């Protein structure tokens with residue numbers, strides 16, 4: 184065991200654009216995806232692509248694939 188968080192340098196949050204898939208240092212939140220299984224995640228886009236998205240973050244919902252009703256494992 185060790186204490187390893189010593190050399191942490193403040194790096195800008197680099198995210199990958201959801202539209203052009205290019206990593207950007209100036210990500211813009213364009214949406215939040217909520218999943219049924221596990222926590223949701225934030226969708227980022229670069230500055231250029233963010234213009235193509237609505238100004239307000241839109242909440243998207245990922246629906247789990249249909250399962251047979253009444254089938255519990």
Ligand SMILES: [Zn+2]
Nearest residue numbers: 200203229232
């Ligand atoms: Zn982009």
